[in-house]
Structure formats: structure tokens, C-alpha cells
Amino acid sequence: MGAGRVFAYGAAAGLIGDLLLGDPRRGHPVAVFGRAAGAVERVLWRDHRGWGTLHTTVCAGGAVALGAIAARAVRTSAVASVALTGAATWAVVGGTSLAREARAIGRALEAGDVEAARARLPHLCGRDPQALDADGIARAVVESVAENTSDAVVGALVWGAVGGVPGLLGFRAVNTLDAMVGHKSARYRRYGWASARLDDLAGWPGARLTAVLATLAGPDPRGAVRAWRADAAKHPSPNAGPVEASFAGALGVRLGGTLSYGGRVEHRPVLNTEGRAVDTHDVARAVRLSRRVTWLALGVCAGARLLKRGQ
Numbered sequence: 001m002g003a004g005r006v007f008a009y010g011a012a013a014g015l016i017g018d019l020l021l022g023d024p025r026r027g028h029p030v031a032v033f034g035r036a037a038g039a040v041e042r043v044l045w046r047d048h049r050g051w052g053t054l055h056t057t058v059c060a061g062g063a064v065a066l067g068a069i070a071a072r073a074v075r076t077s078a079v080a081s082v083a084l085t086g087a088a089t090w091a092v093v094g095g096t097s098l099a100r101e102a103r104a105i106g107r108a109l110e111a112g113d114v115e116a117a118r119a120r121l122p123h124l125c126g127r128d129p130q131a132l133d134a135d136g137i138a139r140a141v142v143e144s145v146a147e148n149t150s151d152a153v154v155g156a157l158v159w160g161a162v163g164g165v166p167g168l169l170g171f172r173a174v175n176t177l178d179a180m181v182g183h184k185s186a187r188y189r190r191y192g193w194a195s196a197r198l199d200d201l202a203g204w205p206g207a208r209l210t211a212v213l214a215t216l217a218g219p220d221p222r223g224a225v226r227a228w229r230a231d232a233a234k235h236p237s238p239n240a241g242p243v244e245a246s247f248a249g250a251l252g253v254r255l256g257g258t259l260s261y262g263g264r265v266e267h268r269p270v271l272n273t274e275g276r277a278v279d280t281h282d283v284a285r286a287v288r289l290s291r292r293v294t295w296l297a298l299g300v301c302a303g304a305r306l307l308k309r310g311q
Contacts, residue, residue, distance in 0.1 A: 014089020
């Protein structure tokens with residue numbers, strides 16, 4: 001069996017596994033990687049870009065190397081190769097957990113239980129829940145669903161299509177490192193620079209594919225294109241901008257505006273200024289759009305890998 005079919009079958013199996021099983025409560029491979037990366041940080045940390053670059057190289061490079069060794073070990077067995085690809089895909093994507101958390105918050109909001117929604121919001125994003133009313137929580141959830149559709153699903157599939165199991169593991173390693181050290185705190189402004197920049201590069205193709213698919217799969221393709229063209233570049237993140245703008249336009253809502261993280265208030269440009277304010281019912285709509293984008297992304301990435309290999 002050729003590499004194209006191995007990826008197509010394995011990625012499909014991994015997404016189905018994620019749909020049926022979600023993330024394990026204990027011992028998740030990404031959490032294991034996070035603990036290992038934290039141990040490396042404790043040894044290497046210096047307030048210096050060079051040491052941070054070494055940290056990124058060791059951790060992300062180690063994940064890629066592990067994937068390459070595992071893929072090489074099973075290369076003579078098509079069944080084992082598909083199984084390894086499926087297991088790697090399941091380990092690195094997080095679409096089901098994303099949808100479950102978003103829906104749980106949406107149900108709490110629809111029931112009028114804002115305190116329950118606030119209590120669950122930290123499971124999904126880093127916003128200060130106490131600073132948000134019901135519609136503010138709903139907007140935070142829609143934005144998180146949009147961004148994580150790219151980060152937790154589509155980006156991984158793109159790099160899996162490019163590099164197989166090493167690509168899958170490498171992308172998730174880079175994305176996890178950015179979440180750990182890539183933010184602009186006093187401790188990580190220099191040390192996390194390399195992780196943040198590498199995450200921007202690794203996330204670029206997946207973000208654009210997510211935006212394209214959200215435009216095609218959403219209820220308002222013209223609105224998605226208009227918002228993407230007009231507002232994506234205003235977002236401080238080069239990758240979240242196209243994704244959130246296309247979701248905003250597709251769903252006909254406004255995203256962005258005032259945000260609060262860890263007591264720090266940010267005023268971001270509004271995306272899709274022609275849209276209406278987000279309400280609680282938009283959470284379920286965003287989750288449905290995310291699901292459609294996920295399966296379309298599988299088709300695009302698997303098809304591209306098959307065409308690349310001519311298989």
C-alpha cells in the first residue's frame with residue numbers, strides 16, 4: 001500500500017476515533033509531551049532567544065524524530081502503518097473535545113446559567129470569565145472554536161499530508177510549545193520567541209485552508225470572503241485573523257473587540273463589522289461549521305497526498 005493510501009485511511013480512522021472516543025482524561029500523549037517539554041525548560045531556561053531556540057529544537061525535533069523512527073519501524077506492514085497513522089492522528093487532533101466543551105458552555109448559556117458557563121470557559125480558552133456576560137462568553141466560545149478548528153484539527157491534517165506521522169507529531173509539538181512558552185510574558189518574551197515564530201510558520205497553511213473551507217461550508221460564503229478580505233489583516237495573529245474573520249462572515253456575526261486575559265485588557269479590531277452581535281445560539285452554529293470544515297479538510301488533505309504520490 002502506498003504512502004497516500006496509508007495517510008488517507010489512517011487519518012480517517014484517527015478522526016473517527018476522535019469522534020467516538022475524544023481525548024482520554026489521563027495520560028493523553030500531548031500532556032505527556034507537555035511534561036517532557038517542561039522538564040527540558042527547567043534545564044535550559046535562560047532569558048535569551050538562543051536558549052529558547054535550543055528548547056524548541058530539542059522538543060519539536062524530538063517529536064519529529066520519534067514519529068520518523070516509529071514510521072520506519074512499521075514501513076513493511078501496510079496494516080501497521082495505517083494503524084500508526086490513525087493513532088497519531090487521534091493523538092494530535094482535538095475536534096471532539098473542542099466541540100464538547102463548546103456545546104457544554106452553549107447549553108449552560110441557553111439555560112440561563114451564566115455562572116456554570118463561566119466555570120467551564122477556562123477549559124476552552126484563557127479569557128477572564130468573570131469579566132464576561134452571557135453574550136461575551138458566547139463570543140469567546142465562537143472565537144475559540146474558529147481558531148482551534150485550525151490549530152487542533154486542520155493544521156495537523158495539513159502537516160500529516162505533507163510529512164506523514166512525523167508531520168502530525170511535529171505540528172502538535174510546535175503548537176503545544178507555543179501555548180506553553182510562546183506568549184509575551186516577562187519570562188517568555190525572549191525564551192519563547194522561537195516557539196512563537198515557528199508556530200506562526202507551521203500554522204500558516206492550515207489557517208488559510210480553514211478559512212477557505214469555512215467560506216465554502218458556511219451559510220454565507222460571500223460574507224465570509226468579504227470579512228476575510230476586509231478584516232483578517234487587522235487581527236494581531238497572522239493565522240487567527242483569516243480563520244476568525246471567515247467564521248465571522250460565514251456565520252453573519254461580529255467577532256473581536258475588547259478582551260481580557262489574566263487581568264490584562266486588549267482592544268482588538270472588530271471582525272465583520274456588518275454582522276450582528278454574537279448570541280448564545282451561535283455557539284452551536286459555530287460547532288456545526290467546525291465539524292463540516294474538519295471533514296472537508298480530511299478530504300482535501302487525503303486527496304492531495306494521493307495525487308502527490310500518484311496512488
